[in-house]
Structures are given as structure tokens and as C-alpha cells.
Amino acid sequence: MTKTRNPVGWGYIEDRLDGARRQTLVQAMQAFLGGVGDERPAPDPADVPLSAARAAIPDSLADCVTDSHHNRLLHAVGRSFRDLAGLRAGATLPAPDAVAAPRDRRELEAVLAWASDAGYGIIPFGGGSSVVGGVNPEDTGDLPAVVSVDLQHLNRVLEVATTDRVVHAEAGILGPDLDAALKPHGLAVRHYPQSYFHSTLGGWVATRGAGHFSTLRAKIEDRVQALSVRLPDGREAATRALPASSVAIDPNRLWAGSEGMLGVITDVRLRVVADPPHRANQGIGFDDFESALAAARALLQADVWPAQMRVLDPYEHFVSGAMGGRPGQGALMILGFEGERADLVNAHAAAAEEIVRAHGGELRPKSDKGGSDWRDTFFAQPYLRDALLDYAVVADTFETAVPWSRATEFYHAVRDATLDAVQRVCGGGGVTCRVTHAYPDGVALYFSFYCPGRHGALVDQWREIKAAASDAVMAGGGTISHHHAMGRDHKPWAARELPAAYRAAVRGARRELDPRGLMNPGLWFED
């Protein structure tokens, strides 16, 4: 069954939250926030005003390039709160002048040649699930037009290298399709970003994404064995398939995180794993978040490798309703171990039990769903945000990472600053936090906030809260994004995070690969 992408909301139309689930959510949020706005559904896509289309599409490309309103709207924004609230605002939306969806490499080359010859901007577009303004044609300067290049048809699996446990696939393949190709071989990607169903292999690499099991399986950039890139002027770069090398700067790392500004990633060789036959999951209660963080650190530093380790702060714990909890009290750790060998999975799980107990953790009864219940909740979350947007609830998430030594102080400072902004801007609301990934030297924290906004002012309200939160992240020594990428939304803070000389170096690399600055224009720093 092919689902239909929602042009004015997250994911697929068929998966929108409706009926009783929607009512329950809205009532709960109403009770929690002391009221929400009146219901205003997302606009009819046809009514969203777009900037005028300026691209001259040649007949030879008419089969794969369009400037239809529908397609331009679908490619005008990603799927952040800012994006989706923004297209409800009624103002004219900067949209790509044309959308190309090449059906093969030859067509991709023809599209790039056309755009390059015309001096058009080129924005590579994977699943379009960016939540950081990664694909929005804003600030594109005096370029005569901008083309969104959608890679959805470049989605073939080129090779499943079972001996090496590597899959070679085109960049436009979606998560489920990649896993489907691996399943007959007993392999799996085990990379589950929240956008799993509507994000692509190329997008993962271009944004240095992470997923549900990345504490063990590593962020995507650590799993790239090789990749190929096509430049606007027709040059191609293909890196060699290697487990490791020491020859100069790692070429794979030049394009991992390049966010579409150093060419179009056309295919990737990705390290995959055995679909793990053995899994062990465990919930552990702690008196407070700090004890849970200490246990998490002890685990990772003792070479205990959970595939996933979530730690819900007392507020997240309460809101999620996961296994009970009272507001402001108690933290919940969820550990998942997986692997090919039962003995190692069990040894790591047992070591983890010992360590969490020593840190005051209390083992919770096992869920009878065997730990697979994370999926429904996890993938549904953005749809909840959409439903609440109808009621003017400003709801967003942001994520960061810091060394352990600063984690507790950082957590409180960022939480306080965000809560303060939420209350200042919306008069009330909540902030929750969870650990999503952890490392021997630090931890990734994922914050959520929601508050009763005002229809018509949602983007401005969001912007003020986002700025306060981001300022606190920077002041506390965090990264402005652990796995959502930089995008246009994080650019002002990224300028503080990234050294000026580094920004210049990337500018220099860009000048060599794309002298006219056509690729994802406006994304990179001019100084």
C-alpha cells in the first residue's frame, strides 16, 4: 500500500491522528495547559500562497521537472513546527521554482546540467523530513531560480554485500525499503530515526542523523563505508569502499553532514548488522534524574553497550505515563540490549542490572510486549504535535549533547531557560527531557516543550522560545544539534559553535566544488 504524503503536515495523510485518540490527546493537553486555542485545521494545500515560479523548464525535462503548486508546496518546507505553523500563517511561502524528480542517474545528470547552466540554485531533497530548515529555499540571494531535486526515484538497492555486511543503495531509498531489501539476508539497518518511514539514506548521511539504537549502532556517519556524490558541473566523486584508512582527511566525512551544500549524495555503502535474534529490555526506576544519569555514565564507561538507553526525566516520565510516575518525581531508564549471541546479550544485560542497582535503580516488571512497544509511541509523536497545532499548541523538540561532567548543571539550566521562555511567551506550559543517546564521554539530551500559543502568532512565539533554549544550550557548552543537523534554523547558534577558521575552510571547499554557490544556497556562512 502506498501512502500519500501530507503536504501540510508530518508524514502520511493516512497516519494522521484522528477520532478518539485525537480527542483524548487534546483533552489531556487542555487539562494540562489549562486551556488550548480553538480548533483550526491545516489549510487546504491549494490555498497556501507560494512565491511565483520563475524557472524555465525545458521540454526535454518535462517528464521529471514540474512547477505545479502541489509539488512546489511539498518541497517548500521540511516538517518542523516552524515549517508547519508557517504555512498556516497565510503569508506567501518561499517555494522552489521547480521540483525535479529524476528517475535515474542519467536524468539526475540532465537536471543538474540544466540547473547549473541556468545558474539556478539546487536543493537536494530526500524525504523532506528536516526539522531544522534544511531544505527551505530562503535567503537564496539573487539566484534567478531554485530547483528542489527530489531523489525519491533514485531508490534502488545496488548490492547487498553479505560477507561485508554492507548495503549499497541509492540515496533516495526510504528506511523501510532499505530494511525490506536486507531482510531476506537476515540483515537489518537498525537505524530508526523518528522519520524512519519518510527519510532517506542520503538524508541520514547528509545530516549526520541518529536513531533509536544508535547508542550501540552508532550515528550514521560512523557507518558509511563509502559514498558517491554528483556536482552541479557534472563532476562525480566516489570514495573507495574501505573499513578504515589513514590517508589524509577522511573523504566520507567531508560529505557526511554536508547538508546538500557540497553536491548531491547519489549512493551510499552503509554498514549494516544481523537482524538481532536476541533482545533484552528492562525498565529501571530511579529516585531522580541525577542518579539515573550517574548510572548511565557508569554503564557506558564499564563497556556495557546497550543498543538503546533512554532516560526519562521526572516530567517526561509523568507525561509519557510510562509505567506510572508522578510529576517532578522519579526518573525512568529504559535499556535495550540486542545482538547475534544470546550469551553476550545476557552478559551485558546482567552487568547493566548490577550497575543500575548499585546506583539506586529499581528494576521494573517486564512489559509483556517485550520492548517492542517503543515503536508505536515513538513514530506517532510528530503526528501528535500536528494534532495539537490545530489547537494553537506550540510544541517542539530540540536535542543536544554535552560531556557528562556538565550534564546535570546543563540539564537544569536549559530546562529552566526553556520553561521560563515558555511561560513568558505563552503564559504557561511544560518542558520535558529524555536521554536519547549516550557515550562514554557524554550524553545526548532531547527536550520537548509545549504551551498554549495563539493562532496567527505561532511562529513568532516558537522563535522566541527556540532562541531562549538555543542560547542556553550554547551557554552551557552543548551542541546546537546532536542528530537533527544544522539547517537554517540553527545557523545563528552554529556560528557560535563552529570555529571561524573551520567555517572558512568549508567555504573554501565549497568554492572548489561549486564556485557559484548553487548547492543548497543560503545554508552556509558567508563569513
Added chain:
Amino acid sequence: MTKTRNPVGWGYIEDRLDGARRQTLVQAMQAFLGGVGDERPAPDPADVPLSAARAAIPDSLADCVTDSHHNRLLHAVGRSFRDLAGLRAGATLPAPDAVAAPRDRRELEAVLAWASDAGYGIIPFGGGSSVVGGVNPEDTGDLPAVVSVDLQHLNRVLEVATTDRVVHAEAGILGPDLDAALKPHGLAVRHYPQSYFHSTLGGWVATRGAGHFSTLRAKIEDRVQALSVRLPDGREAATRALPASSVAIDPNRLWAGSEGMLGVITDVRLRVVADPPHRANQGIGFDDFESALAAARALLQADVWPAQMRVLDPYEHFVSGAMGGRPGQGALMILGFEGERADLVNAHAAAAEEIVRAHGGELRPKSDKGGSDWRDTFFAQPYLRDALLDYAVVADTFETAVPWSRATEFYHAVRDATLDAVQRVCGGGGVTCRVTHAYPDGVALYFSFYCPGRHGALVDQWREIKAAASDAVMAGGGTISHHHAMGRDHKPWAARELPAAYRAAVRGARRELDPRGLMNPGLWFED
């Protein structure tokens, strides 16, 4: 006790091989090769002719800059066979025009300002143990002079962050000094390149090195939490201390592997580990190298993580004499597990036993030295090479990595090509190979060759063999270096390994950071 660096040989004068050990080695090699050259010791350092010194050293820097013959010779070459045979050839050696050894950051800045103002080339110099021509002032074009900037005095430990298990130290610190600072905290680097005693933290990062335990502990670039760089024009870049981030291209990765051409790495925050209280070592015999490789792959892909995994091919097995063996028959795997928890170390070791047995491996009796015997042999090897050089033995190593699917074919092709070259060039000799590191998707192979050369022709003979071996590595799809870096020696093959667009991108980055191309001049590709 401070040892004295050998200006015409590997490492320290005090550690040179002499006496009975030297005689035994030479006799064994003589028997194996059917004869070696007559004994000609390394030249008196004072007799090695150097290019004329052209730098004008200002009085203000007289305390930390010199153009003495002794210092210029010490910094003229690294410690490769090519380097050490080359300085015996009697020809004039291209040497840096001056050597700076700044005693603190302020002096480093002054040195860089002087060199930059004068338009002199600048070669960052760590321990000088490069075996790939990383520090040699060759092909430096029309620069008026070249200064070697020795970082040996920038060797302070700035912080031991015990909570994060990170050490922050200046780039010029040597391996043993870094470990000495960690020991009181129960921490260790566990990064043992063969150059451990005379290579530096900054050098490790600049060359993307690996060490004895890197199969578990990872190559050095994976362990860099942050670093700082100083550019010739005084700009500084310091990356943020983060466990992970997704903000654009990883800035740490821009400088990891930069081999001195993008500025001077001045300090590094490196992830370290608990000095492992639990260790388990095991030797395993196999009928052939192929079975051992299959077992190695099975181990890594089943999430069994040895800290070190060596596999000696039948020739290496024989030559090393490790636990017996006959030429051309049988392979030996050496597994080392280590960690903070006995239960996990034992679980992994037990899983490994099961897997190797299933692949036909036969467990050898434990050595009564508990696995620590690798140290003496490992660190002594370059000194053996030096001793044999006196007898005109051409002896060198090269290392590479390939995906598992090509490993066996690759091994035979590279071995055959190298053996063929050895026999063609020297009329006889041997080639051995061992696995030094392994990954779920591939393996690092480390080849050694030795053959009876001719005094006076050693570098030419080496060059012909090296070229044949490197051609075979490239043809087989390997990397020209897994952990020794590119350097000048690998440049022709690196040009085939690295995509042209990538080479251009780095050129662009370099142009922004160092517009006049002063840093490690001649190293990077002009096209």
C-alpha cells in the same frame, strides 16, 4: 632517565640492538636470505651532508630557533626505511633551513608569525617517527626557506577530566608521558602505535594513527573529543568539547588526518579509558590463513570485541617463531580481551573461543607471561630493521585495509606482487603478513618484506619494491595506508585512492586557512 634520540636511526640510541641479540638476528637473516651485505654502520651524524640553511633567524627567537646541523638533521627526515637508508647514501639531504622548538604557546605564536611574515614553509613536527615521508622538506617549490616546528616542549597535560574520561593535553606530549599523567587516576590511553615512545598526541591525530588495541579502542580520530589549531597568520580554531554532534561536517575530522597542512594542532581532548584491570589473552592455531580470517570476521560480526586481534599468516608465524610453526603452514591468531568488568571480559573471551573452535581453530596453551610479551617484540621491531640496514638488508613494512569479501584474494595478490618484486630486485627474500586490526566490514593487513640489498642502491631497490606493492594494493581495492598516513611516500597512490573532487575540496580549504601554502609544503595535490 632521558634517552637520546638517534639522529640516524629509529628511536633512542640507548635502545639500539647490539651485542648478542644483534648477532643472533644477523645470523638468522643471513641463513634465511642466503647471505647479506658486509657491515656498514650508519654514518656519523656530523658527516651527513645537508642542504644549505637559508633562514634568517631573528635574535628575538634565538632561544627557540636554531639552524645547527644536529637539529636540522634530526628534522630532515622521519624514520622510514627510505629515510634512514637515504641518509646513508652520501647525497645532500634536503633539510629544514631552521628548527624551532617553542617552549610555550606564546613562543609558538612568535615562531609562526616569523615564518609566516618571511614566507617560509612550516612543517609541524611531533615525534618525527613518520614512516611515510610526512615531515621531509622535499618538493617545497620556490619557498625561500622551510622551518620545522618541533612541538616537543608543548607537552603539558592541561586537564584530566575523570568524569568524562577525557585527557586534555598539548599536542607535543609523548605516549608514555600521557599515560603517566593518567595512571594516578586509574585511566590509560591504550593507544600503542609501534612509535609509542617517540610519537606525540598531535602526531597521532594528524596522521589518523592506530595502535595495538585499536580493534576495540578505535583509531585515534574516533577518540578526539575536541582539538585546537593555530594557523600561520595567527588565527586559532578550537572545536567544542562534545561527545557527538550533527552540526555540519565534523570540525574535528577536518583536522584529523590533515598531516600538518591545515595548521598546527596545538592541543587535543582525547577520550581515554579505565586502565583495564581484567585481561584475557589466547593464542589459537589454524590450518591456514583463510580459516583464521573467516574466524576473525565471524568474531567481529557477532559483536565479540577483542581489544586486539592479530592473525599471523604462515610466513609471519614461522618467522616470528611465536609458539612454533613451519614455513608456509598454519596461521596463528592472538586474541586479547580487556575491560573494567571481569564478567564481560570473560563472556567475550568465551564467545570468542566458541567461534574460533567452530572455524577449526585450536586453542594454544597460555603463555606464562599473561599476554604482556607482545610489548618487547612489538616495540623492538624497528630497531631490528635498523640493525639489518647495516648489512644492506632492504626491510620495510606497509599496511592497508580491505573489505572482508576481498581479503583473501587481496592478500594473495599483494603478497605475490611483493614477493615477485623482492625477488626481481634483490634476487631473493621474504614477505610476511599479519592482521593488525579488524572491523565488522573488513580487515587491516600489515605486510613486511626483507631482502638482501646492495649498499649504495638501497633506496632505489626499496622504491621499486614499494611501488610494486603499492600498485597491487591499489589494484586490489585496498587503501594505501590504514594507519601510517599518506605522507610524500604514498602520494602517487593516494591520488588514485582519493577522488579528484575531494582533492580539490581540501585544496580549497587549505587556500582559506593558508593562502600561500606554507604549511607542510609539497604534501598536498596541486591538481
